[in-house]
Amino acid sequence: MAQAQRPLSPHLEIYRWYFAMALSTLHRITGVGLTFGLALLTIWLFSVAIGPEAYGWVQWFVDSWIGFLVLFGFTFALFFHFANGVRHLVWDAGYGFDLDNARLSGFATLIFAGGMTVILWFVVLIF
Helix, strand or coil, rough: HHHHCCCCCCCCCHHCCCCHHHHHHHHHHHHHHHHHHHHHHHHHHHHHHHCHHHHHHHHHHCCCCHHHHHHHHHHHHHHHHHHCCCCCCCCHHCCCCHHHHHHHHHHHHHHHHHHHHHHHHHHHHHC
């Protein structure tokens, strides 16, 4: 039987990555990260209900440097996903599609997410 000559689907490596593509990918990644963060929150709540020993194990993880990185990343994901969601709502209203506004709103999203994450953790660690 002869092989049909079909076009091959293009792979990611032939596309040129644009800033909006990277932010779209990061939006999806942070959505998945938020799912895992909420699972961690659920485990923490269950450990509180189970008793002091279970709570101690979860709190040990949260107090470690890996736990801090997970919580810091969760916080960044939360702020980024929120800001990018607002950005998409503005797009849904029909505004901000030109290249300059799309790039500016992308940078504003990153600056907001990074700034709010640092401010929140500064307040948490100081008080």
